[in-house]
Amino acid sequence: MSMINSTSPVVVTPNLLASTLDNGLLTDQSNLATLEQQISTGNAINSPSDNPAGAATMLQLQSSLTRANQYASNAQDGTGRLTLANSTVGSVLSNLQQVLSIVQGASGSSLTGQSTTRQATADQVAAALTNITNLANTTYNGNQLLFGGTGATTQAYDTNGNYLGAGSAPTRTVAPGTQVPVSLTGPQVFGSGTSGVLGNGAGGAPTGVLQQIVNDLQSNNMQAVEGTDLTNLQSAISNVESAAGTLGAYQQQMQGFSTQAQNSVTALTQQLGNVQSTNVAQAITSLQLQQTAYQEALYATSQLSTDSLAKYL
Secondary structure, three states: OOOOOOOOOOOOOHHHHHHHHHHHHHHHHHHHHHHHHHHHHOEOOOOHHHOHHHHHHHHHHHHHHHHHHHHHHHHHHHHHHHHHHHHHHHHHHHHHHHHHHHHHHOOHHHHOOOHHHHHHHHHHHHHHHHHHHHHHOOEEOOOEEOOOEOOOOOOOEOOOOOEOOEOOOOEEEEEOOEEEEOOOOHHHHHOOHHHOOOOEOHHHOEOOHHHHHHHHHHOOOHHHHHHHHHHHHHHHHHHHHHHHHHHHHHHHHHHHHHHHHHHHHHHHHHHHHHHHEOOHHHHHHHHHHHHHHHHHHHHHHHOOOHHHHHHHO
């Protein structure tokens, strides 16, 4: 059996040469189109086929960026809610301090038998109670109750001090597996029962310390005002102060996570840009070189003819 000598010349037929040149032109055209698209869009990767590995990296970065943006948005929302909650609790404390001043200034000798004076004092305390009830129903963005928990609808408290909320304090997810409360429930701030700022007893009757002070002033029970009522009021104030401290700590946490999330967004955006963005100057240079090569290949192809091919062969 005869063997073909490995050194035998390869015969290039006209069809093979034409096919090779055509394929080269198609490749050049594709490269030109890719470069033109990169320059016009500013994106180095416009389809996965442009750079499969780069496209996969882009998808990962885009997914991470989406999560980081959500964490940043959650932290921003949480910071807003906590800022308002802290401000609201500060106003509650201001009202309570005024009531404390009123109660401490009241004495049996000065108010006993002075129904008009006692009623005026009771009216002051009642006004503070109304203010605090309104503050307890503060909403964020017009429709989200600050102190109604996760189950409240339109009110956290009614006018009798009944807590209408439900569930726990709402939270926001600000990092993988990390949630920070964005408020406290009403009872955590305002207490409950006779020692609470707001509270109710059997049948829904108001029993909070402020309402009790009003009742005792109107009934001339100055011993209760100066004794039990004052003690309960001081306890209620301590509870609100503790709640204010807790909210302040939550706000600091939230601000820290907000900064962390924003830094992540910035870093991921930069990384994505490095992968996705076109180096325009480099792309223009490559396009010019590619255009020159294409024109040369196009000219060479046009010069082919049957005679030249026959001579070549």
